[in-house]
Amino acid sequence: MTSPRLARHLGTTDAVVVGLGAMIGAGVFAAFAPAARAAGSLLLVALGIAAVVAYCNATSSARLAALYPESGGTYVYGRRRLGDFWGYLAGWGFVVGKTASCAAMALTVGAYAFPGHERAVAVLAVVAVTALNLFGVQKSALATRIIVAFVLVVLAAVVAACVFGRSPAPGPSPAGFSGWGVLQGAGLLFFAFAGYARIATLGEEVVDPARTIPRAIRISLGITLLVYLAVAVAAVSVLGSVRLGASTAPLADAVTAAGNGWLAPAVRVGAAVAALGSLLALLLGVSRTTLAMARDRHLPGFLAAVHPARQIPHRAELAVGAAVVVLVSLLDLRGAIGFSSFGVLVYYAVANGSALTLRREEGAPHRLVPVAGLAGCLLLAATLPFKAVIAGLVVFAIGALLWWVRRSARPTPPGSTTTPSA
Template sequence: MSPTDPSPGGLARRLGTGDAVVVGLGAMIGAGVFAAFAPAAAAAGGWLLAALGVAAVVAYCNAMSSARLAARYPESGGTYVYGRRRLGDFWGHLAGWGFVVGKTASCAAMALTVGSYLAPGYARPVAVAAVVALTALNLFGVHRSALATRIIVGVVLVVLAAVVVAGLIGGTGPVVGGAGGVPVDGWGVLQGAGLLFFAFAGYARIATLGEEVRDPRRTIPRAIPIALGITLAVYALAAVAALRALGPAGLADAPAPLAAAVSQAGAGWLTPVVRVGAATAALGALLALILGVSRTVFAMSRGRHLPAGLDAVHPRRQVPHRAEIAVGVAVVALVCVADLREAIGFSSFGVLIYYAVANAAALTLRRDEGALPKAVPVVGIAGCLLLAATLPGTAVLTGLMVFAVGVGVWWAGRSVRSHR
């Protein structure tokens, strides 16, 4: 079989390691730098870098667990598949539900970020147009989407490099602890880490592309840690630059924090460039998010945990076209009612539960199956549950209610699945 031949599920294997890394970078960097820093700074204050470190540790555990599982089960669906295979049907459904609802909220957040930066007075119409355009792009095939993401990531990294230089040279504010040596707030650091986790979840898009990468048993375990490491380095530099330019309070209050940072640092001429870069980054994140969510919807429909028919594959382009259209419609609906900061909190809750299941599944791997040291998935489970519990109360309450609906959907569909 050729490396580009369709997988058993019918999807074409076109992506190499570089493409998979870029898909993850497009999702993580776009979401993190331009959307999550402000609410995380509001929670953690001058200890934003500590919150970033906590989020990175949990993300590393999740990434390692996901990589080992994805290598063993190179199928579309990510933890939905791993949970079913290792823990049982219910846990797989719960993970898939968390991913779909959490990342649909992320799609809405990224679309609104595009609108807010490009046309603040017309944010929602621009957001809807962005969702429609990128859904159409995905319908033409994952290879074109990966090429577009590669271009977007390159542009964003250049813009962020300019922001970092301006902030480090022109900024004078405190980077750690805040003015006057504010003592560490443990709860605030954990809540900030939970909100920043929203920015690290992009590597999930790599795992959900298991049926579309060449040699997935080698490609996925390589691509995930590479994408995570690059993203962490970029985040740390951008956080230091923003804190030096604005200080913790200024960063928390800024609607467009990196644009405000370059202006405060005396490089106001960069502000339009940063706004365009922010919109470009959010478009890259939205592109990868729609791609990943649609693949999970495709897998859950194939397993009859979502309505039948969404598992159709286009006969010529070999993409799950019905799942992609369904995700696009759902995101457009959310864009009409979404609040950016609340969407970030809700998304973080759903995805943290998703990764708790992933770590639990990884804990069951045997040595001959590529098991990690037990400490990695154990820290991952504990970290995910702790960060989920410390998120803002509205996000936790909404998340629990939505997961209760998901449990009801699983219960109602048992009879359908039992007769397959």
């Protein structure tokens, strides 16, 4: 039985806001410190590399999303262009990695909003956001618009405080540099850029997807790059790369070092709100990929249900919310940036591989774009911290094993392919 389709409610502005909510979220408050520890004084070079890879991924994803405007993003593209296994592997990595990211974002909300009671606040945040999503994607987009506006105001205040505050001598720069460290920093910063995937995973709910999705991805990625560049320059100019890398609250420390300590509480509130926005966008994306995988029986079929009135994947949203609550209650996942980056880089490697099979009449990008994106994803994934790489490989190995077991027990799902589309 075919699962009902989701309703198309999201226009270009809403799609851009969803992408911004996922990208200009907790990543800007959390990713710069570990990236600075890895890249040192070449943090801006690492940011540039991450941006180039993100651009290639975004271009490939936009062309594919316009061709296949369905829920699921790269899970759908991989199945259609490369075969069932590669699509499944992308979806598996996205669902597992981003569920961990949801838990990390929820714990970040708790850490900033009520230190010492992080888990309780995190659980409440997940329950509240899941409940909001159950009222429909339009309500979620409106809430994301408010959150993004507030976070942009806070980040503008941070940049202004650093530029126009007193100018202390930045911290010392590390001796020399490591090309490996720069690439590792770029891989960690990619965590903060990866949110434009949320636009593609909502493809079934976007109005005029062939036009809206590519435009929304380009706009949201461009705005995010400008914001990150301004914040990175401001923070490094005040703290220096060593102090930035050692900080647990880098933007709050930056405004304090610039003589505007009165702004630090507002920055902390901004970080909590930004994490809440990221959690909202992540839950939307993971639930839609879960829906797509359940339709193909790669996940339990009951998760493919669509609410008849609100036209949302309500069971998938409840299941993802419950899984995040369990993770938040049992584990400390605030250090999940590296693991999440590994999963998402593999996800986009499949997207670029899929884009390589597009023909000119299907809107294929210049061949250099998916080639550079594929190579960049694999390189950055390999240079991530060792524990993140090992954890990622183990998770993907488990996913591959489950796929082969399932394939040997059941026939191939209808509509899947074993070779690229002609």
